[in-house]
Amino acid sequence: MRPDLSGTDLFLEMLAAERAAAPNTLAAYEADLLSCAQSLAGQEQTLRDATAEGLRGWLADLAAEGQARRSVARRLSCIRQFYLFLLREGLRTDNPAANLDTPRPERSLPGFLSESEVLALLEACPAPEDASPARTRRGQVALAALELLYASGLRISELLSLTRAALAGEAQTLMVRGKGGRERLVPLSDSAREAVKALMETDRALGSPFLFPGRNPTQPMTRQAFDRILHDVGLRAGLDPARLSPHVLRHSFATHLLAHGADLRALQMLLGHADIATTQIYTHVQTERLRQAVAACHPLAQQAAENEPEGGKPPSVQEDAP
Template sequence: MLAAERAAAPNTLAAYEADLRSCADSLARCGETLADATTQGLRHWLADLAQDGQSRRTVARRLSCIRQFCLFQLREGLRADNPATSLDTPRPERTLPRFLSESEVLALLEACLPLSGASSAKWRRGLVARAALELLYASGLRISELLALPRQALGRDARMMMVRGKGGRQRLVPLSDSAREAAQALLQADAMLQSPYLFPGRVPTRAMTRQAFDRILHDVGLRAGLDPARLSPHVLRHSFATHLLAHGADLRALQVLLGHADIATTQIYTHVQTERLRQVVAEHHPLAAGAESATDAAEGGTAAKG
C-alpha cells in the first residue's frame, strides 16, 4: 500500500520494514504477533525501545509506523479494534539543527579543488565533490534528491531546477551560477560514461551511493580543516536554510524551497532570527521609536533648561 498508493521511497519502505520487524520481535517474546497485537504488548515494545536507549524522536517515529499499520488492518477488515489508539506519543526533544558558518562552507568548497599534478581519478573526485556541495548548499537539496538527479536536470543556462522530493512531490529550486558551472564541468568530464545520472556510481547505469558520497565529504572536510564528525549532507541543507533566514529570507518561501509539507518543520530554523528580529523591532516598532523620541526630547529639554 505504501509503495502503490503513497509512492513511498525505497528508504521509507526500508524504514517501515525495520520498525515492523522491531515490533514483531518484541511481541513474539510476549506470545503475540503483529496481526493480533494487544495494547499491552505494544506498550511492552515501547518500553523495550526506551530501555535500549533510543531517543524519544526515534520512538515516536516507530510508534507512528505501528499506528499506521494498525489503522491499515482496521480499514482492510483484518481486525475489529485498534490497539494503538490509547498509546501516548513521547514528546520529542527540542534540538536545534547543526549548521556550518558561511566561512566554513566556503572553506569546504575551496577544499574541493584538486592539487596541481593530481591524477585523473582525483581530479574527477574533486569535480564530483564541488558539484555536489555547490548544489546541496545553493539549493538546499536532500542527499536522496541530489543523487537521484538525472543528467538532464539542468540546462546550460538554467536558473531553476526541477527536483522530485518525498512522496514524489516535485518542486523548483534555484541554481546559483557557481553550482551550474560546477555541474556542467562534471557533465563534461563524465560525457564518455553515458550515465543517466548527474552523479553516477561505479557502475554508470546506477547513481552514486550515499556511502560513496560520505567518503568524499569526509576527505573534503579533512582538507578544509573541519571535523568530519560535524559534516553530513543534512548539515549543508541546514546551513542553506539558516543562512537564508539570517539574510532576510521569508519563512514561507524557505518552506517551499526545502520541500517541507508542514511549515512547522521549517520553524526549527527561526532560532537564527532572534537577533535580527530584535533589531527590526528596535528600528521599526512605533513604541520603540516613540521611546527613543521621548528620550531625545527629554534630553533636549534638559539641555535647554541648563
C-alpha cells in the first residue's frame, strides 16, 4: 500500500516556484519523502503526524540499509525543510525534525586526473582519418564536450543544456545558468572554441537548438549517452573508465587551477558554488603545495635534509634517551 504523502505536493511546488529547483532535485526530494513515509507507515505514522521518535526510526532504517552518512545527511536535510515548510504554512504546530542529529559525513577528497591523463583523454577523442562520418562526428562530440568540461569546469547538466546560440561568435567567455538558476561567466579556451566550431559545422543540417543534440534533435543528449562516449574515449586513452565521469573532469579543472596558483575565491565563482565552504574541499592541493614550499625553502628543513643519511632516514635515537 502506498504511504500517505499528503503535503508533499505543496512542498515540491514551493521548491520549484520559489527556489527554482531543477527537475532532478525535485525527483530526489520526492524519493527522500517517499522513503521517510514508507518507514513511518511501518510505525503506524504518516509524514503529516510524524513524531521525532518515528523519524529516528527512519534514520535507523537508513543506517541498517548501509547507506553512506553523506546520503543520510542529505535525506535528513530534505525532511527538515519539509517540516519547516509545514510549520510556516500552519499545517503543523511543531517541528519533529528540529533536534535530530545530522550524521557527520566522511570527509573525502574529490577524485581527479593528472594533467597528463587529461591530455591523453583529449588526444584520444578524434577519430582516424578513414573513419566513417558517424564515428568522425562522435569524436567531434567527445572533443568539444571534454574541452568544455575541463577548460570551463562545467557540470554535466550545464554542458548538455548548452545551446548553439550561446556559443556563436568569438566570445572569450560563456554565460552558464547553474544550480538554483544562478548565472556565472566561465572562460572559453581557444581549443574549446575550435572544437565547438567544428562540431557546430558538422551538425548544421540537423537544425537542433542544442550544441549536443540527442537522437531527437529537438532534445539535448542524455547523460547516459554521454557516459558511453566518455567510456569509449577512456579506453582509447588507456585510462580505467571507472575513474572517469564528468564530475571528475570538473574536479580536475579545479585541482589543476589551484595547483597553478589560482585564488580560492575566484575558483568559487568559476565553479558556481553558492558557499565558499563547498570550494574549500580543494584546499588539499594548496596544503600540499605549502608543504613542498616549506620543505624546499625553510632553513630548518634544508638543514634536516643535509643531515639526513644516504639511506634517506634520520639517525636512530637510542631507546633510553630522554
